[in-house]
Amino acid sequence: MIVDRRPLTFWEKLYLPAIIGGLKVTVRHAFRTLFQGKAVTMEYPEQKWTVPENYRGAPYLVKDQDGNTKCVSCQLCEFVCPPKAIRITPPGESGKLADRTNAEKMPAEFEINMLRCIFCGFCQEVCPEEAIFLQKDYSLTGTSREEMIYNKEKLLSLGGISPGIQKWKHKLEEAQAQESFPVKV
């Protein structure tokens, strides 16, 4: 495509009007920032944006209202994770039992490589236990690659508590109620 270039007029050839026009904008903003306190920039990282409510940041593990690990190590998130950022070590037969009663499994180790994670939210979507949530952290830093692989302990401490239906606890209560015969429902 050929664009016709209009020849410059006399005033445009002088350049000065355009420079003065630009300076006016600069001076206006300098005045507003210095004397009216209306800054348009932000002092990152001391100041940060508040992200919207449904923002998808880094995925962390959460605990239930009793402070127990929710994850049962079903490894669906590991399976669904597109960049293979999640790596779970299942407990094994002789492994440590879950810290909440009646759900027999808990991950021996749960690692997310935050350098690989693309914050897609598939892990949160697939989780049958509501144990992993994409939270609001978007700027993760570290000084080595190893440091950016978050382990179970770190993920749980960052994730905090997310109350919800306690499926396994409810099931245990139901089973205990049935121990006396006849069954009271």
Next chain:
Amino acid sequence: MEIYTTTPGVKQMREGVLEFLLINHPLDCPICDEAGECKLQEYSVDYGQSAGRFVEAKVHKPKAVDLGPRIMLDAERCILCSRCIRFTRDIAGDDALGFINRGSYSTLTHYPGKPFDNNYTLNTVDICPVGALTSKDFRFKMRVWFLKETKSVCTSCATGCSILIGSREEKIYRYTPRENNGVNGPWMCDAGRLNYKWIGHADRLKDVLVRGQKSTWTAALNEISDKLKKTPAGSVAVVASARQTNEELWLLGKLKSKLGAVSDSVARFGEGDKLLVSADKNPNTNGARLTGICFTEIGTNLPQIANGISSGKIKTLIVFGEDVTKHGIGADLLGKLETLIVSDILPNATTKLAHYVLPGCAHAEKRGTFTNTKGRVQKFMKAVEAPGDARAEWEFLHDLVHNVTGQNGFVTIEGLFNQMAEDVSAFNGLTWQALGDTGVTVQI
């Protein structure tokens, strides 16, 4: 008579049956080892509803009931199909399981005071359509959908059951039987099934050693070939293993006839049973016989080799996959040798004394064929990578045979097998491709 299996009425009936099955079935899928290969899960996808209509409390039964040394029962998940009861009574011949209690409280249990511990218990885990019977060995170790399944053959006895090796990221998690009506049907024994942990053992031989020093394959094989070429006829002995593949034994046989060596293998006998377990614990005894490494009676040449070494007639010994110090050729005799070439998988007394240690591969780390006790030739595939510098025996034996005899063979296992089939009369007419997944029986 005509039977319709896809009409809306039939589908509705199936949905009804499934709904009843799911009444007391717990929603355990996230923690259940069967998830991913569960029949109930599959039927639930085909005929189930997204939400249950059952509003009453489900009947709860004990979880993690110890049935025997290898089996854990989750009574809640059981749908009372009684497959395990019928298998262990009718096929394994051990009437150990049964149902107790009535109605919704019916529960699977073992005979009081007698654990469920016959040698075929883990087959009940395979045939359990849900996650009620779980293998203690595999329990909570890995989700089944991550496992890469490789067609292979069990090496624990001469029966050679067809198996699938379940592995993930170079780690083997389990063996499961693969249906082969010419060998094992759909079953396998517990002993064979759990005999896989040595493959990933930490002290595996990983380096090529020349007189205790780390070396490279090229350097070691050249040195060995030069030495073997100079040996006078009759001064070499070969102790092969009936745990090696047909191809490897055949290549060793070529080396043996070039060097005029005396060869033998080691017999390994144990207890057999009437179902699958063979008394011969070597997976390839017939292969060793057919390729001419040993005679009908295995191990008869071993005293002759020992005498030859002590009299100074035999100066070079080639040992593959056997600890000869346990089979009549003691450390003192090995010390008399000028050259001791040993290839093995795990370290032992013989590898410690060897001048040349060539690290080999387990069957799960290479391809090859075995000939079982009935003459069934079966091939197996590679599931995991070998650790360190370890290399498949047939690969470096091929190099060695080429260097020593000047004969050039095929560098692929397919070509090598086909070449062997032309050379060994019992295998005439066989091809790698024609073996298929289930193997071919030859005259032994």
